[in-house]
Amino acid sequence: MNPRILGSSIKRILSQLRHDRRTIGLLLVVPVILLTLLYFMFKDSPGTFQGIGLIMLGIFPFVIMFLLTSIAMLRERTSGTLERLLTTPMGKLDLLFAYGIAFGVAAAVQATVAGGVAYLFLDLNTKGSVGLVITIAIANAVLGVALGLFCSAFARSEFQAVQFMPVVVIPQLFLCGLFVARDQMVGWLQAISNVMPMTYAVEALQEVGKHAEATTTLWRDLGIVVGCVVLALTLAAATLRRRTA
């Protein structure tokens, strides 16, 4: 990796985002609207909102960054910019890390806005710190980026790319413990749930909700999420070929 190339690529990706005001608007406003909707849905059982609202702070960045990255990377592949980049001194890791960091920054802003609104106006309470919630949200966003970079290799068009979203995201959403507690699932569902990274992100958020101090389980879970990021980036690097047919 080369710091100059990495830095300028991060700047380039953020500039692309900056020119797209509507995307920035959607990025910041949509999670807030959805959280508000949940808040009013569970107005009569605030305990439920405390659980779901907290988990959503981790799920939004994952889903949104997955979508943004898979489309952005698909565009690099189809517009020829990727082909051009690969004839320059840029390394594959420069490009992958640039996406991870740039969208990680965007996710940090998004999580701060959504978290701020949830804590200040929607009565969200956690025993642990807001900082930890945002850290987990960023880790989740970067996981979404890494999986998006990987999945974009298997899509030929934007139509295909968006359809990877339900494939990658929805099973994780179903099995992460949001709808049915994991210990109430049958064995084979629990086994699937055990190998899905979102499970650990959700568990980490629940730990922040229940405990004032960061627990060992939380650090272990965060470690697993980061491990999955590294794995997904490695797989993504393997799909980036300088030479193509």
Place this chain on the structure above:
Amino acid sequence: METAIEVRDLVVERGKRRVLHGFNCDIPRGSVTGLLGPSGSGKTTLMRAIVGVQIVKSGSVKVLGEPAGSKGLRHRVGYQTQAPSVYADLTVRENARYFAALYKGITAADADAAIEAVGLGGASNQLVNTLSGGQLARASLACALISRPEVLILDEPTVGQDPVLRDELWGQFRAAAAGGTTVLVSSHVMDEAGRCDRLLLIREGNLIADDSPAAIRTATNSEDLEAAFLHLIRTQQTLVAS
């Protein structure tokens, strides 16, 4: 004459189709070489092989003495793809400065100079997705010129440009070659061929002529190169038939 690009027995298949059938050519250093042929004849595939992004079945491609696509070549070779490969959601200047930043020792001033060189100075703060087709192609060309590469591979850089501008662009290719750069330009427009030092005529993945425009005119006894190209194709077909 020193050779900048050496292609030996190059065979490339794309899908099930064989695009290049044992292609051979030598491109001299510091010259403007035109790669001419109808669309679908294998021009882009040959250029992709030269910049090292094409999977090849067999044969070898050497650029400046090194295998095509090797790490050492990446700051010495500039490539403009046929589709304008620039970021549509950035301005012309942001694109140029980004591509400049990828090369060691190339500055923002070099990026701005390249924008001026392709005549986009007035549009440098414009978003690329608001440019006309011709401007878009020039924005992409600017990004290939920025690093002042020793070898410039340009895939149909003058398509859709107005005649005055096309003339200026050819002036720049000539100036680059005079400075020692090896320029390979593809085109399917025959009237550009006369501006090259050397021509490679390619048809259906085979090289049918490799000579200076004047020599090709003399050999085929034709005034214009379009007619010369036709003559060469017909001779070849007669040879195959007999």
